[in-house]
Amino acid sequence: MNALAATSRNFRHAARLLGLDSKVEMSLLIPFREIKVECTIPKDDGTLVSYVGFRVQHDNARGPMKGGIRYHPEVDLSLKLMLMLLLICSWKVDPDEVNALAQLMTWKSAVADIPYGGAKGGIGCNPGDLSKSELERLTRVFTQKIHDLIGVHTDVPAPDMGTNAQTMAWILDEYSKFHGHSPAVVTGKPIDLGGSLGREAATGRGVVFAAEALLAEHGKAIKGLTFAIQGFGNVGSWAAKLIHERGGKVIAVSDITGAVKNPHGIDIPELLRHKESTGSLKDFQGADSMDANELLVHKCDVLIPCALGGVLNRGNAADVKAKFIIEAANHPTDPEADEILAKKGVVVLPDIYANSGGVTVSYFEWVQNIQGFMWDEQQVNKTLQNYMTRAFHNIKNMCQTHDCNLRMGAFTLGPQSSLHCYKNEFTGSCSDRTGNSSHQRLPKLDATLITAIDFET
Ligand SMILES: NC(=O)C1=CN([C@@H]2O[C@H](COP(=O)(O)OP(=O)(O)OC[C@H]3O[C@@H](n4cnc5c(N)ncnc54)[C@H](OP(=O)(O)O)[C@@H]3O)[C@@H](O)[C@H]2O)C=CC1
Numbered sequence: 096m097n098a099l100a101a102t103s104r105n106f107r108h109a110a111r112l113l114g115l116d117s118k119v120e121m122s123l124l125i126p127f128r129e130i131k132v133e134c135t136i137p138k139d140d141g142t143l144v145s146y147v148g149f150r151v152q153h154d155n156a157r158g159p160m161k162g163g164i165r166y167h168p169e170v171d172l173s174l175k176l177m178l179m180l181l182l183i184c185s186w187k188v189d190p191d192e193v194n195a196l197a198q199l200m201t202w203k204s205a206v207a208d209i210p211y212g213g214a215k216g217g218i219g220c221n222p223g224d225l226s227k228s229e230l231e232r233l234t235r236v237f238t239q240k241i242h243d244l245i246g247v248h249t250d251v252p253a254p255d256m257g258t259n260a261q262t263m264a265w266i267l268d269e270y271s272k273f274h275g276h277s278p279a280v281v282t283g284k285p286i287d288l289g290g291s292l293g294r295e296a297a298t299g300r301g302v303v304f305a306a307e308a309l310l311a312e313h314g315k316a317i318k319g320l321t322f323a324i325q326g327f328g329n330v331g332s333w334a335a336k337l338i339h340e341r342g343g344k345v346i347a348v349s350d351i352t353g354a355v356k357n358p359h360g361i362d363i364p365e366l367l368r369h370k371e372s373t374g375s376l377k378d379f380q381g382a383d384s385m386d387a388n389e390l391l392v393h394k395c396d397v398l399i400p401c402a403l404g405g406v407l408n409r410g411n412a413a414d415v416k417a418k419f420i421i422e423a424a425n426h427p428t429d430p431e432a433d434e435i436l437a438k439k440g441v442v443v444l445p446d447i448y449a450n451s452g453g454v455t456v457s458y459f460e461w462v463q464n465i466q467g468f469m470w471d472e473q474q475v476n477k478t479l480q481n482y483m484t485r486a487f488h489n490i491k492n493m494c495q496t497h498d499c500n501l502r503m504g505a506f507t508l509g510p511q512s513s514l515h516c517y518k519n520e521f522t523g524s525c526s527d528r529t530g531n532s533s534h535q536r537l538p539k540l541d542a543t544l545i546t547a548i549d550f551e552t
């Protein structure tokens with residue numbers, strides 16, 4: 096099942112649990128705006144090359160839209176698929192991963208209880224194939240194409256797969272040429288440009304706080320448990336480091352180049368040094384190499400996917416041996432796998448909660464930029480922990496109220512916490528949480544058209 100169908104299915108299930116009005120439900124499945132731009136740059140050798148960039152803005156009922164920018168070849172694949180489907184079946188387009196990720200951001204911000212809507216963007220490229228100066232040119236051209244549609248109170252990008260603080264610095268610099276110096280237009284920036292202390296580690300740290308909250312519910316703690324981690328980039332490496340520091344045994348790790356395992360626990364600081372110096376996990380002396388596909392079904396207590404979406408599916412879910420899955424990646428588990436895992440008694444902590452530490456500290460960064468005041472790292476980390484703990488208890492309450500699993504507990508929390516706002520959308524304006532009219536919303540499709548759109552369920 097593709098990402099958008101899976102995300103929409105989860106949302107519709109939650110909408111039914113909440114008894115959401117069907118027109119509101121339909122409206123929330125349609126993104127506010129989809130932006131697709133062509134970006135042509137000269138390569139270092141002078142030849143021209145073209146890429147396609149996206150920004151999908153899903154919803155702004157609760158505040159400015161918020162979400163990462165991803166540089167990954169799969170962004171391109173979904174474009175080709177989308178164009179093909181557009182030619183074949185006009186508006187009946189489903190398979191757009193950026194679209195699903197934008198929708199997930201809306202629900203994630205609501206679960207974290209931060210005053211944002213959801214968005215996501217990306218460029219179909221392989222960042223590993225581009226030099227630093229090519230990446231800079233591409234990022235600047237992309238920003239030139241979308242600068243009028245993002246903004247401090249409109250849509251605030253951040254890093255995601257294949258992008259980092261440097262990418263945000265280029266976006267900020269290019270945006271500021273058009274709109275004046277605006278540090279709050281992106282988060283995840285370098286500290287020197289107004290970034291927040293703790294943002295780089297925040298998603299991984301939030302994953303660890305989330306894991307602690309879940310394990311405590313089951314009378315367990317990180318210390319002494321075994322962990323398998325797919326992906327060793329920003330999120331995976333920070334999660335691994337913090338788990339290692341808390342006495343957890345990380346026994347298997349993978350990246351795009353392969354996977355390594357050590358049943359006694361991998362020395363994560365050593366692995367980080369190895370990855371830093373060689374760019375890969377290969378040839379690490381402190382562990383044996385293993386088949387990267389085997390990592391997801393490796394015997395361990397806790398599995399943490401920290402890379403791509405859809406990696407747990409009907410093909411491998413039955414073979415998963417972990418007792419807990421913490422979804423650090425976005426939509427790593429498709430609904431069919433969810434059902435299989437539930438039958439096996441595997442507890443899945445959903446992405447829109449488990450990886451919300453990143454957007455939460457992005458919110459702290461945005462607040463600091465607007466206030467012109469910088470928090471120390473301890474304050475950032477402590478406040479993040481409070482947000483993660485509160486969100487977990489809110490999800491548990493929804494699970495009790497609706498007699499549902501953690502994913503539905505999180506998905507119901509999203510629309511539930513903002514229902515008053517979504518109702519107001521249809522009047523063209525929206526109230527913020529203090530009751531002040533905060534921003535105008537463009538009119539949505541009219542209700543007859545909405546009912547005419549046939550969503551895949
Ligand atoms: N960054 C953030 O703040 C947030 C990220 N997320 C989500 O977390 C996930 C990871 O993001 P992030 O860490 O930022 O991205 P990065 O680009 O920093 O890291 C991605 C990691 O995944 C690895 N990888 C890529 N493809 C595969 C594959 N086929 N098999 C195994 N590993 C693979 C990469 O390998 P290699 O190192 O060799 O390139 C890299 O280690 C994504 O789903 C993202 O949407 C969610 C919330 C916030």
Ligand SMILES: O=C(O)CCC(=O)C(=O)O
Pocket residue numbers: 161162163164203251252253254255282283425450451453454455457
């Ligand atoms: O920090 C942010 O604004 C967004 C992070 C993100 O893209 C995500 O949570 O998936």
